[in-house]
Amino acid sequence: MQTTITRQQLLAQMQTSRYFTIQELVCSHVYQRFGNQSWQFIHTHLLHTLFQVRQGINKPIHINNWARGGSFSQRGLRCNLCQLASTKSANKQLYLSSHCLGAGVDFDVKGMSAPQVRSWIKQHQHLLPHPIRLESDVNWVHLDVYDMLNGKMINYFKG
Numbered sequence: 001m002q003t004t005i006t007r008q009q010l011l012a013q014m015q016t017s018r019y020f021t022i023q024e025l026v027c028s029h030v031y032q033r034f035g036n037q038s039w040q041f042i043h044t045h046l047l048h049t050l051f052q053v054r055q056g057i058n059k060p061i062h063i064n065n066w067a068r069g070g071s072f073s074q075r076g077l078r079c080n081l082c083q084l085a086s087t088k089s090a091n092k093q094l095y096l097s098s099h100c101l102g103a104g105v106d107f108d109v110k111g112m113s114a115p116q117v118r119s120w121i122k123q124h125q126h127l128l129p130h131p132i133r134l135e136s137d138v139n140w141v142h143l144d145v146y147d148m149l150n151g152k153m154i155n156y157f158k159g
């Protein structure tokens with residue numbers, strides 16, 4: 001699929017579609033500081049991929065739910081204050097999760113299991129504008145846009 005959409009057009013498309021709120025895509029630390037400007041932190045390839053998957057699968061996709069009182073706050077962008085990142089730093093461990101670069105998300109699709117979603121994505125990989133990675137064998141869907149530079153549209157990894 002030929003894609004020449006600009007980042008500006010993608011942001012407009014994401015915001016007008018209302019497929020995702022920015023609170024779903026970032027942690028509460030970031031949203032409290034940057035509000036709607038937090039869109040700036042989401043990688044262009046991730047914006048495009050999420051739009052394509054959401055439009056193609058045509059069911060609600062849920063990322064974070066902290067803004068609605070839920071317990072998920074680290075499924076989108078993770079800042080240095082987020083527990084998963086701060087623990088790594090405290091332990092002097094390297095942490096280059098795609099979540100920290102606005103390049104990855106964890107999500108669920110309404111009415112589908114994680115394996116069903118992963119196989120849907122595989123069957124519809126022609127919709128993908130950029131190579132992605134999917135985490136194998138987890139009961140949520142982790143999708144990121146780290147490019148393994150091997151020519152494959154989907155690479156699988158174990159977390």
Ligand SMILES: [Zn+2]
Nearest residue numbers: 027029079082
């Ligand atoms: Zn945070």
